[in-house]
Amino acid sequence: MKLCKFSQKSKEYTYKTFTDKQNKLHGKKFASIPFNKRLVFVPHCMRNTTICTAKEKDSYYICSECSGCKINKISKLVKKLNYQTLYILKGGRTIEKIIKEQKPKAIIGIACFFEGYQALKILKDEDVAVQFVPLKKDGCANTDIDIDEAEKVFRYEN
Numbered sequence: 321m322k323l324c325k326f327s328q329k330s331k332e333y334t335y336k337t338f339t340d341k342q343n344k345l346h347g348k349k350f351a352s353i354p355f356n357k358r359l360v361f362v363p364h365c366m367r368n369t370t371i372c373t374a375k376e377k378d379s380y381y382i383c384s385e386c387s388g389c390k391i392n393k394i395s396k397l398v399k400k401l402n403y404q405t406l407y408i409l410k411g412g413r414t415i416e417k418i419i420k421e422q423k424p425k426a427i428i429g430i431a432c433f434f435e436g437y438q439a440l441k442i443l444k445d446e447d448v449a450v451q452f453v454p455l456k457k458d459g460c461a462n463t464d465i466d467i468d469e470a471e472k473v474f475r476y477e478n
C-alpha cells in the first residue's frame with residue numbers, strides 16, 4: 321500500500337515537472353499570440369451534469385452558460401477577450417483533429433496532470449504555444465479549477 325502511494329506521488333511529480341517545464345518553454349511565445357488565435361480546451365468532468373444544458377457535438381460540448389459550473393465564467397471570458405473558440409472535450413483524442421481544422425497559434429488546456437501530460441506529449445511537434453492549467457480538484461466528475469489563476473493565464477500578453 322505504501323509502495324503504491326509512493327508510486328502515485330512519483331508519477332504526479334513527473335507530470336507536474338514536465339507540464340511546468342513546458343509552460344515555461346512556451347510562455348513567452350504564448351503571450352505574443354493574439355487572443356483571437358488562441359483555443360481553449362476544458363474537460364467535460366467540470367460540467368455540472370445534473371443541470372448542464374451544453375450542446376453536444378460529436379466529440380465535444382458547447383457551453384450554453386447556464387451558470388451551473390465554472391465553465392460558465394470561462395466561456396464568458398473567452399467571448400470578452402475575443403478568444404478563437406472554447407471546446408469542452410469528451411476526451412483528449414480529438415485534440416489533433418480540432419487543431420488541424422482550426423489552426424490555432426496558441427492553446428490553453430485545462431485538465432488533470434495526467435491528461436495535461438498526455439496532451440502536451442501529443443502537441444510537442446505542433447507549431448502551437450501551449451499553456452497548461454491544472455485542475456485543483458481532479459477526478460471523473462465535479463472537478464474544479466482556481467478560476468483566478470486560470471484568468472491570469474488567459475490574460476497573458478507581452
Ligand code: SF4
Nearest residue numbers: 372383386388389392
Ligand atoms: S455552465 Fe456550461 S458547461 Fe457548466 S453546467 Fe452550465 S452549460 Fe454546462
